[in-house]
Amino acid sequence: MNIQREDIAMIQNVERYLEGKMLPNEIAYFEQLRKNIPEIDEMVVEHNMLMHQLNTYSNRLDFKNTLNGIHDKLYEQGDIHEGTVVTRIGKIVQFYHKYKRVTGIAASVGGIIALVISAIVSSIAPANNNNKLEQLNRAVAQIQQKQQYQGNKLNEVAKNKEENIIVNSGGTGFLIDAGGYIITNAHVLHGSSGANVMSSSHETFDASIVYRDEIRDLAILKIVDNDYQPMKKLPYSIKKNEMDLGEELFTLGYPRNDITYNKGDLSASTGHDGDTLSYQIQMSANPGNSGGPVFNRNGDVIGIISTREKQSQGVSFAIKSKNIFRLVEDIKNSNQPVEIKLSSASSSIKNKDRVNQIKQIESCVFLVKAFNKKKNN
Amino acid sequence: MKSEYTEQLLLKGLANNDSKAIETIYKDNFKMIQNYIINNNGDYDEARDIFQEAMIALYEKVQSESFVLTCKINTYVYSVCRRLWLKRLQSQGKFSNQMDFIEETVPIEDDIEIHEKRNAEFEIMERALSSLGEPCKSLIEGYYLKKMDMQAIAKEFGYTNADNAKNQKYKCFMRLKKLFFSQYNIGE
Numbered sequence: 001m002n003i004q005r006e007d008i009a010m011i012q013n014v015e016r017y018l019e020g021k022m023l024p025n026e027i028a029y030f031e032q033l034r035k036n037i038p039e040i041d042e043m044v045v046e047h048n049m050l051m052h053q054l055n056t057y058s059n060r061l062d063f064k065n066t067l068n069g070i071h072d073k074l075y076e077q078g079d080i081h082e083g084t085v086v087t088r089i090g091k092i093v094q095f096y097h098k099y100k101r102v103t104g105i106a107a108s109v110g111g112i113i114a115l116v117i118s119a120i121v122s123s124i125a126p127a128n129n130n131n132k133l134e135q136l137n138r139a140v141a142q143i144q145q146k147q148q149y150q151g152n153k154l155n156e157v158a159k160n161k162e163e164n165i166i167v168n169s170g171g172t173g174f175l176i177d178a179g180g181y182i183i184t185n186a187h188v189l190h191g192s193s194g195a196n197v198m199s200s201s202h203e204t205f206d207a208s209i210v211y212r213d214e215i216r217d218l219a220i221l222k223i224v225d226n227d228y229q230p231m232k233k234l235p236y237s238i239k240k241n242e243m244d245l246g247e248e249l250f251t252l253g254y255p256r257n258d259i260t261y262n263k264g265d266l267s268a269s270t271g272h273d274g275d276t277l278s279y280q281i282q283m284s285a286n287p288g289n290s291g292g293p294v295f296n297r298n299g300d301v302i303g304i305i306s307t308r309e310k311q312s313q314g315v316s317f318a319i320k321s322k323n324i325f326r327l328v329e330d331i332k333n334s335n336q337p338v339e340i341k342l343s344s345a346s347s348s349i350k351n352k353d354r355v356n357q358i359k360q361i362e363s364c365v366f367l368v369k370a371f372n373k374k375k376n377n
Numbered sequence: 378m379k380s381e382y383t384e385q386l387l388l389k390g391l392a393n394n395d396s397k398a399i400e401t402i403y404k405d406n407f408k409m410i411q412n413y414i415i416n417n418n419g420d421y422d423e424a425r426d427i428f429q430e431a432m433i434a435l436y437e438k439v440q441s442e443s444f445v446l447t448c449k450i451n452t453y454v455y456s457v458c459r460r461l462w463l464k465r466l467q468s469q470g471k472f473s474n475q476m477d478f479i480e481e482t483v484p485i486e487d488d489i490e491i492h493e494k495r496n497a498e499f500e501i502m503e504r505a506l507s508s509l510g511e512p513c514k515s516l517i518e519g520y521y522l523k524k525m526d527m528q529a530i531a532k533e534f535g536y537t538n539a540d541n542a543k544n545q546k547y548k549c550f551m552r553l554k555k556l557f558f559s560q561y562n563i564g565e
Contacts (some may be wrong), residue, residue: 004413013545050554051521056437057502058522063436066396067429070403080407120542190537241420 010040011274013365018278039353046165082240121325130152132335153222172292172305173197174240175364177340178231178322180223182326184368185306186212189219197223200259201360209339209367211331216277217306217319218327220340221368235360236293239321245269249281251305252358253292254367261358262289264314266302270308278317279303285316290370299349299357384450392439403432406454414462426467431457434492448483454480460489498561505556512556513549521557 016022017030034041037061057223074080171188175181182197189195189209198204205225212219264283271278281294285308294303303318328340349357390398409458414424431454438444446453459482506514512534519525519533531542 007551008544011551012543046554046558050550050557053498053502054517054521059440060433060437060499061522063433064429065400066394067403067432070396070400071407071425071429074400074407075405080402080411082425094461099553108479190382241422 004339009237011047014040014044017044018048018051025325027179030261032348045149048192048291070126072171074343075173078186081195106262138368154203154298170288170367170369171290173366173368174252174293175234175366176220176302176328176342179342180211180228180230182207182221182366182368183304183327184219185304185319186214186217186219187306188291188368189221189370191372195221195368195370197221197366197368198254198257199366202257203227205234211334214325216323216327217322218304220338222338231364232258233348234343234364235349235357236299236301236364237343237345238324239296240325241322242269242320243279243296243302247302247365248297249284249294249302250290250292251283251289252352252362252365252367253285253287255286257296259365259367264316271319272307275317277323278306278319281305281316282314283316283320284314288367293361293365295357295361299347301360302317384446387444387450388439391436392444399432401448401452402435403496406451409451409455413458417462418466419462421433423462423465427458427462429452432463434488437495438469452483453485456485457488457492460485501525501557501560504552505560508556509549512545514551516546516549517553520549 008166013022013030022030028223033205034044075082127335169188169190169192173182173184173188175264176224189212192209195207195209196204197207205223205228207221208224210220210222216226216370245266247266248263250261250267252259252261254260261281262280262285266279267282268280270276271280279302281303283294283305285292285305289305290307292305293301294305296302301324302321304321304324305316305318308316325342331338331340349360387398387402391402410428410431411421411424411555414427414530415421417552419427435450435453439446506517509517516530516534519530525533527539527543527546530546531537532541534542534544536545
């Protein structure tokens, strides 16, 4: 666009006029000009209008920031709450009400209900479904086999690794706080006393186990390695609310020693046997995918891959991401509170294509190796 | 129950960006709206969204010169949220058995209409600014939004003097004007 020098001079005058920076005799002259030349008059009106629009725009942006600041402050003070309703308890209560009349007056009613409830709880809890479900951590043998394959690269890793440890199992984990907090499945760490994590660029870092919740099947690790450079901000956010059926999903994980991409769809809003804490997803997950993040199209974390159905191909289950918020809340209220900051603002990779989304995400997804230290002889 | 006097003070504070007043209004009203949304097919994020939108509507209303609020703040906020939420449910093809917590609502159709017009203008400005490209976008934001002086802007952007930066700023302003009004007039 070619803009004339005179135009710039004129717009400068309009602005000075509107900002009240003109001298009295200038104003008189300028107002005379406005009267005589309709184009100039129009310019003043348009300029004024655009300034007004810019002001309104800027005020609204500032006000939105203020509101978000207040919201977070009130939330931290406990004046307002989010996501404290636990649906599972609701279900059991409903069940109780439904059958209360049937079981009636019998003296054993308490016992029966206790049995019923424990049966429901045990059928909901994923840990007890070993016969039908397969947890997706990799067995030791497989890891050892892979390690031999990997020749050079693993030798490099081995150099950094302590000698006297036995690797138990492996899975996937991902950052939920840029400071180095990683979430994974509790079953990935089952029976292990320590863990280390390997990044997508095959760097290995030491990690400590911060918290395990066997019921939710979630655990938190923290990278405690001096070589680790914390990120400023995670590229993705974590969703608090539930997703709709049919939503397109993808995951990154370590079924092998290299990071692996997979995609699928959300196929049911409950997991195995109506477990309301999980989603069913149509995605072929393999051992080693356990603990991996499930993203929606925008690159928000919506769940954590945990188990798959043995009989049917391509049916996997993912723990809903709102459980991460509950877990973090539990940790905050535990004996050894740790402050973990989850990001629920919208993800910065929202409008990127898949390839670029993955480029940003992959450095946040780690191979988790759980081990026991051998006793020194 | 807040006295009328306190309510007027709160609204005055809101108009003047007084954070204490904004916080008080937020705290006094958020839970009611959250309950309403959650009990009407919504989730926590949506409750926050809708409530904050109503706060913006109220904020922009108190700033206009012709402002009068003929009802209590909570009645107003509730009425706006209720209307906004019903609209959103409708647009998502969901419906809900209305559960109202307080009987009293005030007619806010006109206000909603004004608010929607402001939303549209906000979006046009957002689009116009983002299609300006750099360094125009940052120049305009620096001068008109952040109210930086030309000297500081010249320094930050690496112009040799304030006059050159000023020239560039005017060119950017003219482009913004063109971008904004081409969209704005379509919308009319």
